Amino acid sequence: MNFARAQMERLYCELAPALRSYFRRQPALAGAADDLVHDTFVRAWRRADRLGESVSARAYVFGIARHVGLDWLRARREWVELPEQAAAPADESDERLDAMRAAIARLAEPQRETLLLRLQQELSYEEIAEVLGVPVGTVRSRLHHAVQRLQEILHPAPETKNARTALT
Amino acid sequence: MKTENLEMLLLDRALGQLAPEVAEMVDEHLARDPAAARCAEEWAATLQLARATVAAENFQVGDSGAGLARVRRAWRWRSAGVEVMKLAACVALGLAAGWAMRAPRSMPAAITVAGPVRVRAMSPSPSPAAAFWIAARREAEANRRGGEASPRTTVDWGKIDRIGTTKDSR
Numbered sequence: 001m002n003f004a005r006a007q008m009e010r011l012y013c014e015l016a017p018a019l020r021s022y023f024r025r026q027p028a029l030a031g032a033a034d035d036l037v038h039d040t041f042v043r044a045w046r047r048a049d050r051l052g053e054s055v056s057a058r059a060y061v062f063g064i065a066r067h068v069g070l071d072w073l074r075a076r077r078e079w080v081e082l083p084e085q086a087a088a089p090a091d092e093s094d095e096r097l098d099a100m101r102a103a104i105a106r107l108a109e110p111q112r113e114t115l116l117l118r119l120q121q122e123l124s125y126e127e128i129a130e131v132l133g134v135p136v137g138t139v140r141s142r143l144h145h146a147v148q149r150l151q152e153i154l155h156p157a158p159e160t161k162n163a164r165t166a167l168t
Numbered sequence: 169m170k171t172e173n174l175e176m177l178l179l180d181r182a183l184g185q186l187a188p189e190v191a192e193m194v195d196e197h198l199a200r201d202p203a204a205a206r207c208a209e210e211w212a213a214t215l216q217l218a219r220a221t222v223a224a225e226n227f228q229v230g231d232s233g234a235g236l237a238r239v240r241r242a243w244r245w246r247s248a249g250v251e252v253m254k255l256a257a258c259v260a261l262g263l264a265a266g267w268a269m270r271a272p273r274s275m276p277a278a279i280t281v282a283g284p285v286r287v288r289a290m291s292p293s294p295s296p297a298a299a300f301w302i303a304a305r306r307e308a309e310a311n312r313r314g315g316e317a318s319p320r321t322t323v324d325w326g327k328i329d330r331i332g333t334t335k336d337s338r
Contacts, residue, residue, distance in 0.1 A: 027228050100221040118183060119219045125185055144172075144179050151214050 004048050012041055015061050018121060022065060025120065029069050036072060040065040059127035062117070066131055103153040111146035114139055174204060175211070182212045 016037055023033035043064050044051075054060035104112060110132075117128045129136045177194050180186045186194065198205040221227060 025222075025228050030228070096217060097221050097224070100217050101227065104218065104221065115218065116222060119215075119222045140176060140180070143183070144176050147179055147211060147214055147218075148175070150218060151210065154214065154217075155210075 007051075008041070008045050008048065011044070011057055011061060015058060016041070019061065019065050022062070022121060023069060025116075026069065028073060032072060036065070036068055039072075040068045043068060055124075055126045055130045058121075059123060059130040062121060062123065062127070063131040063133075099154060100150070103150050106153060107146055107149055111142045111149065114142040115146040118143060175207070178204075178208045178211045179215075181208070182215045 019037045019040060020033050023029045023036045029036060040061060044061055047064075051057060051060050054063075104115070107115065114128060114132065117123045117131060123131065125136050125139045128139045132139070174197075177186065177190070181191055181194055198208055
């Protein structure tokens with residue numbers, strides 16, 4: 001019991017900042033990020049026996065965090081309509097970053113979620129697959145389509161087509 | 169190699185998810201194929217820019233959240249399901265009511281009688297009033313027993329009559 005508690009405390013110290021960031025970067029959850037982090041660890045503690053079955057502790061906790069976030073949204077039926085695009089930071093002057101931000105916003109939700117878990121949280125394919133509850137092949141496919149779509153949005157169509165044609 | 173397969177490998181390579189031996193093979197292929205090498209550079213540049221974008225502290229997902237759309241979709245389906253269930257319940261209720269209130273079945277054209285039924289006539293039940301212990305009944309009872317009243321019901325009627333007379337005279 002003490003070992004499990006020590007392990008959970010270590011996990012909290014290690015993953016709580018990443019989880020807080022994960023929640024804060026979702027506008028609908030940002031306001032309750034701290035509560036959601038705590039809920040995540042409470043739920044993780046209650047199901048600590050499943051930790052050993054997971055690909056990694058990180059995947060285990062992020063998988064729970066994802067469900068905690070969805071449950072939180074589900075419990076609040078009165079949703080606040082958010083702007084279609086997040087407000088750009090005032091001090092951001094790089095047009096390329098703005099364009100990429102807009103392009104990511106235009107991705108389909110499963111692709112965007114997969115991409116963000118990879119790029120923001122640095123989860124491996126196997127970890128992402130466990131978090132999302134999908135096969136590893138689906139994760140690869142979603143990432144592939146996401147990056148392909150980003151290229152299509154960011155670069156003019158002829159260039160992308162030419163590059164793809166050149167590969168064959 | 170198919171374009172899509174190569175792109176998947178290039179993506180894995182850019183994300184650092186390739187096994188070392190496979191990465192080595194891909195690198196050899198890229199060294200021989202300039203077009204593929206240029207494509208790999210594009211993929212890597214796109215991923216680098218995406219990584220820099222999402223790494224910004226104030227980066228937020230563009231729309232209303234990663235899970236919000238899914239929750240909304242699920243809720244919409246759930247609401248639609250509830251409506252369908254309500255409609256189905258109404259239809260079932262209407263059908264049940266219609267079945268219960270439908271017109272009675274038509275009688276058969278010919279009725280076959282099995283045979284005459286013998287019924288024994290019953291004697292009419294005596295009136296409840298006949299059970300009261302009235303003077304006429306008493307007299308009839310006394311006559312039936314041969315003019316002798318029951319020992320338990322011996323009553324001096326003359327004395328009663330006298331008492332009644334006395335009270336009336338007062």
